[in-house]
Amino acid sequence: MLFNSYTFILLFLPAVLAGYFWLGRRSNLAPVIWLALASLTFYAIGNWQFVALLLLSIAFNYGIGHLLIVAKLGPSQRKAALAVGVAGDLLVLGIFKYAGFAIDNINALAGTHIAVHILLPVGISFYTFTQIAFLVDAYRGQVAAYALPHYALFVTYFPHLIAGPILHHKDMIPQFEQERSKHPQSHLILCGLIIFGMGLFKKTGLADGIQPLVMQAFGPNTPTFDQAWIGALAYTFQLYFDFSGYSDMAIGISLMFGIFLPVNFNSPYKATSIIEFWRRWHMTLSQFLRDYLYIPLGGNRLGRVRRYVNLMVTMLLGGLWHGAAWTFVAWGALHGAYLCINHAWIHFAPPIPRRLAPVAGFVGFVLTFLAVVVAWVFFRADSLATALLVLSKMAEPGNLALGRGEIAYALFIAVYAAFAWFMPNTMKLMGYDHRSRKVGEAFAASRLHSVYLYAAAAVLAFGVLGIQSRSEFIYFRF
Template identity: 75%
Template sequence: MLFNSYPFILLFLPAVLVGYFWLGQRSNLTPVIWLAAASLAFYAIGNWQFVALLLASIAFNYGVGHLLIVAKLTPSRRRAVLALGIAGDLLVLGIFKYAGFAADNINALFGTHFAAHILLPVGISFYTFTQIAFLVDAWRGQVAAYALPHYALFVTYFPHLIAGPILHHKDMIPQFAREETKHPDPHLMLCGLIIFAVGLFKKTCLADGIQPLVALAFEARSPSFDQAWLGALAYTFQLYFDFSGYSDMAIGMSLMFGIFLPVNFNSPYKATSIVEFWRRWHMTLSQFLRDYLYISLGGNRRGRVLRYVNLMITMLLGGLWHGAAWTFVVWGALHGAYLCINHAFNALVPNIATPLVRMARAAGAVLTFLAVVVAWVFFRAERVDWALRILGAMASPTNIVFGREEIAALVLVSIYAALVWLAPNTQAIMGYDHGHRRVGDGLRAGRMRPLFLYGASLVLALGILGIQSHSEFIYLRF
């Protein structure tokens, strides 16, 4: 089931909200069980064949975590239990996500005919990484003993289950256990509805609206210079509004339950360096890779050379996390190289004269954006050679075919660029503060309330009218 669908908006979400708050008047635990069951139902509607796998993953990781938290084991046995838990998670992820990729490469190298075409369970990367973080923290002694219903809801919570963000147990489980979240808060429900409406508009009107232009580059056999650039930029903005829209919708519907999700997207194309870009793009994945991979590899504690090696390993694995294809490996390698260059530049040029700061930031923003666009070409292309063909066209300004279609595309891409760089993001408009659990203070005080309500109603109406029969979020495939 998709968030941008009539059954979800008109039936599923209202029914789950009503049941959650009705049960909340009777006990503190029953609403948690209801919400976990509803999340499993949400997953089963489109992925019924993988519900057993999800339940098995929850049971396995909860059991391993219980051993690490409660059982009095020796340090060596605790390490063995942790290794068993992580190995089990990665084995399942590897079989379902990477077995086909491995088989294809073995066949290409040795002329064999192994067949390993396995259907990918939606959301497996997100719930696997969420639980690996739980196990590592349990081994570090940073996890309390959680009740099974709360843990199950933490893993299956439907606003995040299919496409993130990657949740952290310390942040989410205490919220699920709070008595206050079991009773409707009109302010949070209003703010949640507004944020959900904005996210729906971004997806159905903006992301889906520019999607046809992507074909100019990625479905043409020999795109011209202008077609390659327009198609690459169209995908850059499509992915931006698709991911931003999903993130807003997840935060908005979660607020209706009184639960604050972490911000996962913060105007990344406004970044002035690639380091800043990764602090703004898919923020929970960046934090996971930093805390549980990069730092575990040694981070920057073992000298500059090993720091760059660790960055490259982290980003290569981050690329593979997105998909089992060489295009994602190249995408990860590019971003690893970008980060190494960025850190090397910061080390060699630690300070810039004050009069040049604004100019340097502007140049950094342009360079960062262009680097990101180049990497997105590999991210979107079906094969590496197709990506290189598009990049070759982007580097050939002599091959220009600037007709009526290209002029219309340029106008549309320019409008999207203005929205990305000039408009404030949703959390700035709504004053969403995940850390302090605050949102919509201006609305609560009554300032500009009619404007917000009229605007949100219009945006929600446009978003609903823009719903197509089947328009998945791009991050569902990861």
């Protein structure tokens, strides 16, 4: 089921909210079970054949976690339990997501014709990483003993299940255990509806609106210089508003239930360095890769060369996490190289005089954005050959079409760039802070409160009117 569908907005979400708050008057546990069952229903509507796999994953990881938390195991037994848990998760992920990729490469190298057709369960990358983090923290002694319904809801919670954010048990399960969140809070419902409306408009109005221009670069015809740039930039902003829209909608839906999700997107195209970009883009994935891969590999504790190696390994695996294709490997390798260059610059470059800091910041912003656009070409292309062709055309300024269409498209993209670069993001507009559990305080106290409500209603209406028959979020495929 899609957030951007009439079925979800008019039927599923109202019914789940009504049941959740009705049960909340009678019990503290019943709403948790209701929401977990609703989340499984949400998943089953589009992926019924993988519900059993999701349930088995929950049972397996909860069992391993129980051993690590409650059972009195020795050090070697604890390590063995963690190894079994993580290996089991990665094995399932590897079979469903990477077996076909591995077989295709074996066929290419060995000249064989082995055929493998494995459907990819939607959301498997997200719920697998969520549970691996849980197991590692349980091994480290950082997890309390949670009841099974709360853990099941933590994994299946439908606002995050399909495309993130990657949740952390310390953020979420204590909220599920609180009685206060089981009762309707008009302020949170209103703020959630406003944030949901903004996200819906980003998806149906902005991301879907610019999607046709992507084919200027990635369509069947060989692009010219301006067409290649138009297509690459169109995809850059399509992905931005698509992912930003999903992140807003997930937070807005969750707020209606009185539950705060972590921020996963914070105006990444305003970054002035690649390091800053990764603190703003897919923030929960960045945190996961840092805490459960980069730091365990040694981080920056083992010398400068090892730090660069760890960065490259982390980003290569981060690229593979997004998809089983060499294009994603190339995307991860590029960002790994970018991060290495960024860290080397910080270490070796001379200090920038204070009077030149604004100029340096602008140059950093431009270079960062261009580097990100180049990497997105690999992310979008269906093959390395296609990506290299598009990049080669982006480097041929003498090969221009420059018709009325291209000029109009360029102006259209400039409007999107203005939104991304100069407008405050949704979380800033709404004063959303998931750590302090605050949202919309300035909005509620403003004299223009009614004006904001009318504007929010208009944005929601445009978002609903823009709903197409089926327009999936780009991150559904990961």
